[in-house]
Amino acid sequence: xxxxxxxLLGVNHKTTPLAIREKMALTTGYEEPLRALGKIPxxxxxxxxxTCNRVEVLYVSEHGADPLEAVxxxxxxxxxxxxxxxxxxxxxxxxxAVKHLFEVAASLDSMVVGESQIxxxxxxxxxxxxxxxxxxxxxxxxxxxxxxxAKRVRSETGIGSSAVSISYAAVQLAKKxxxxxxxxxxxxxxxGEMAELAAEHLVGQGVGGVVVANRTLSRAVDxxxxxxxxxxxLEEVLSQLEAVDIIISSTGSSELLIRSEDVKPLMRARKNxxxxxxDIAVPRDLDPELNKIDDVFLYDIDDLSQxxxxxxxxxxxxxxxxxxxxxxxSLKFARWQQNLTITPTITAMRRKxxxxxxxxxxxTLSRLSVDEQDRQKIxxxxxxxxxxxxxxxxxxxxxxxxxxxxxxxxxxxxxxYGLGNEDSGGN
Amino acid sequence: xxxxxSFLLFQILLxxxxxxxxxxxxxxxxxxKGLKNVARTLLFVxxxxxxxxxxxxxxxxxxxxxTTHHEAVFFFAWSMTTAYLSFRWRHTVKNFGMFxxxxxxxxxxxxxxxxxxxxxxxxxxxxxxxxxxxxxxxxAYAFLGxxxxxxxxxxxxxxxxxxxxxxxxxxxxxxxxxxxxxxTYCLALGFSFLxxxxxxxxxxxxxxxxxxxxxQPKEVMxxxxxxxxxxxxxxxxxxGWRGRRAAMMALVGFGIVIVTLWRVVA
Numbered sequence: 001x002x003x004x005x006x007x008l009l010g011v012n013h014k015t016t017p018l019a020i021r022e023k024m025a026l027t028t029g030y031e032e033p034l035r036a037l038g039k040i041p042x043x044x045x046x047x048x049x050x051t052c053n054r055v056e057v058l059y060v061s062e063h064g065a066d067p068l069e070a071v072x073x074x075x076x077x078x079x080x081x082x083x084x085x086x087x088x089x090x091x092x093x094x095x096x097a098v099k100h101l102f103e104v105a106a107s108l109d110s111m112v113v114g115e116s117q118i119x120x121x122x123x124x125x126x127x128x129x130x131x132x133x134x135x136x137x138x139x140x141x142x143x144x145x146x147x148x149x150a151k152r153v154r155s156e157t158g159i160g161s162s163a164v165s166i167s168y169a170a171v172q173l174a175k176k177x178x179x180x181x182x183x184x185x186x187x188x189x190x191x192g193e194m195a196e197l198a199a200e201h202l203v204g205q206g207v208g209g210v211v212v213a214n215r216t217l218s219r220a221v222d223x224x225x226x227x228x229x230x231x232x233x234l235e236e237v238l239s240q241l242e243a244v245d246i247i248i249s250s251t252g253s254s255e256l257l258i259r260s261e262d263v264k265p266l267m268r269a270r271k272n273x274x275x276x277x278x279d280i281a282v283p284r285d286l287d288p289e290l291n292k293i294d295d296v297f298l299y300d301i302d303d304l305s306q307x308x309x310x311x312x313x314x315x316x317x318x319x320x321x322x323x324x325x326x327x328x329x330s331l332k333f334a335r336w337q338q339n340l341t342i343t344p345t346i347t348a349m350r351r352k353x354x355x356x357x358x359x360x361x362x363x364t365l366s367r368l369s370v371d372e373q374d375r376q377k378i379x380x381x382x383x384x385x386x387x388x389x390x391x392x393x394x395x396x397x398x399x400x401x402x403x404x405x406x407x408x409x410x411x412x413x414x415x416x417y418g419l420g421n422e423d424s425g426g427n
Numbered sequence: 428x429x430x431x432x433s434f435l436l437f438q439i440l441l442x443x444x445x446x447x448x449x450x451x452x453x454x455x456x457x458x459x460k461g462l463k464n465v466a467r468t469l470l471f472v473x474x475x476x477x478x479x480x481x482x483x484x485x486x487x488x489x490x491x492x493x494t495t496h497h498e499a500v501f502f503f504a505w506s507m508t509t510a511y512l513s514f515r516w517r518h519t520v521k522n523f524g525m526f527x528x529x530x531x532x533x534x535x536x537x538x539x540x541x542x543x544x545x546x547x548x549x550x551x552x553x554x555x556x557x558x559x560x561x562x563x564x565x566x567a568y569a570f571l572g573x574x575x576x577x578x579x580x581x582x583x584x585x586x587x588x589x590x591x592x593x594x595x596x597x598x599x600x601x602x603x604x605x606x607x608x609x610x611t612y613c614l615a616l617g618f619s620f621l622x623x624x625x626x627x628x629x630x631x632x633x634x635x636x637x638x639x640x641x642x643q644p645k646e647v648m649x650x651x652x653x654x655x656x657x658x659x660x661x662x663x664x665x666x667g668w669r670g671r672r673a674a675m676m677a678l679v680g681f682g683i684v685i686v687t688l689w690r691v692v693a
Contacts, residue, residue: 173588177602178603268666270667272666272667272669273667274604294670294672295669303591306591
């Protein structure tokens with residue numbers, strides 16, 4: 001019987017510009033392309049992932065009959081030339097393909113390493129593939145393994161805890177100052193893009209409310225509507241400081257908007273509840289002296305970048321750990337796949353039967369007083385029973401049925417006889 | 428027989444507490460989930476052993492063992508463990524256990540190095556008020572000790588946030604808000620027990636010496652402690668003193684508590 005090869009080919013944000021990815025993004029949903037790909041004769045099992053950052057096809061084929069051309073042809077349609085296609089497309093086989101899938105699932109290959117969205121996307125893609133019926137025993141196991149690898153990476157490394165961006169850093173700091181953010185008020189001064197992004201992140205963390213202050217009130221009103229907040233003019237900012245907790249400032253003003261002397265007297269009225277100033281304007285809007293007031297924390301754009309750099313360094317350390325986990329798990333999977341052929345399965349069945357015979361014989365014979373001759377007879381009988389019981393399953397395994405089903409057959413026999421791989425505990 | 432058991436109990440609980448602290452410390456340095464549970468269990472076992480030790484001493488002495496230096500410091504450690512476990516039951520504050528178990532261990536070590544023989548108590552002092560007074564006072568100090576740990580953690584975390592060098596402690600310590608709440612809670616409870624300790628002490632003094640207040644060094648120090656914490660409680664609950672200043676005060680207050688215990692008790 002021919003061996004099976006797992007192959008993965010695809011494009012992602014690293015290899016391929018957006019303009020090309022756009023052309024291939026599968027706008028019709030998963031079902032149609034899955035059906036079309038399923039018609040390629042050499043593909044036994046198949047799964048397709050399409051997100052805004054990547055398009056990948058994972059398939060299982062007979063060794064030597066690689067349907068790579070056909071799959072690639074389908075992915076790109078006729079939009080670009082073959083030479084150009086070769087430049088963008090990456091392909092992996094067997095252990096490399098498994099490793100790549102695990103890395104993607106564990107978010108090691110993402111644009112923002114450690115983000116958790118990708119796992120959900122893979123799960124969805126897999127659900128479609130099972131519904132259409134393009135997956136088989138190998139891919140079922142592989143995908144489930146990928147989910148558990150992602151889970152392991154998440155729980156054993158800190159990779160998810162330090163996503164990197166200015167706005168993430170702002171949220172991270174706010175959480176260390178305020179603990180829970182759900183009753184905190186955010187004041188947005190100026191309506192720059194970066195301030196908006198930071199505010200969005202904070203709202204995503206469930207802050208209590210947003211106030212937008214801007215030179216032109218109409219813009220403030222628009223933005224406030226987006227965050228379900230209120231708006232005010234720039235002159236009112238100081239009076240707002242009594243009520244808000246987090247201030248994000250990003251005006252184009254050339255002079256300082258809030259001075260240390262303005263805030264100091266306010267702290268008494270605030271009952272010393274902490275204030276967190278985030279200054280993303282260049283030149284700065286906020287007095288650097290603010291940071292010297294007790295319970296007031298001021299971070300400007302440079303400080304935040306420094307935090308981001310720190311997170312990056314931390315993340316790289318964690319990525320090394322994560323890579324090791326991926327490596328380990330892909331080796332385990334390779335071992336499982338090797339066993340998924342007929343010969344090792346038959347050997348394992350025989351060994352198991354022999355072990356059981358041996359155990360039971362020892363148990364029984366030690367309690368009986370029989371002479372050597374009888375003893376041999378009993379042993380023979382036990383072996384004969386075992387062999388006869390195994391005969392039919394073995395015949396079943398060896399029949400030349402539809403070749404595609406070999407893996408399924410082997411997998412079934414292995415699970416019926418409890419010949420699961422000893423090393424991986426999971427399913 | 429009981430004497431040997433009591434001695435053995437003390438040695439074992441010292442070892443258990445030591446292991447507990449070590450487990451907390453390791454899980455502080457390289458966070459792993461399982462180890463923290465081990466540490467918590469060890470501290471709980473240590474608490475049970477501590478309780479048994481106190482019972483054994485009660486049995487030996489015939490009165491609440493809270494009068495010698497060894498006993499007072501040990502009882503202090505026991506109330507600190509009790510206070511922490513009761514606090515932990517309601518709130519979790521990240522890595523708080525490491526600091527508290529460290530402090531408990533230090534107290535136990537101090538107790539280990541002070542003479543352990545049982546000194547018979549003057550009949551005049553033997554009164555039902557003694558265990559109540561000493562119990563309340565030491566429980567008060569225990570909660571103030573927790574506030575001290577919280578204050579220490581607050582200052583460490585605040586320094587990293589202010590200096591903008593987010594290093595070792597940033598990820599390992601909880602948020603400032605959580606620490607401030609911890610301090611508020613422990614201060615309120617600690618101060619309440621302190622007041623109860625003062626009142627019962629005054630009653631006991633009347634009973635033992637016939638006068639409510641004798642201006643003994645111990646009494647003067649206690650009065651100072653009471654004032655220091657009175658100011659803190661007042662400022663916190665009216666003006667809204669909190670954060671760095673409050674954390675500093677928690678440290679200073681507990682410093683005076685330790686000096687008092689060191690110099691005057693026993």
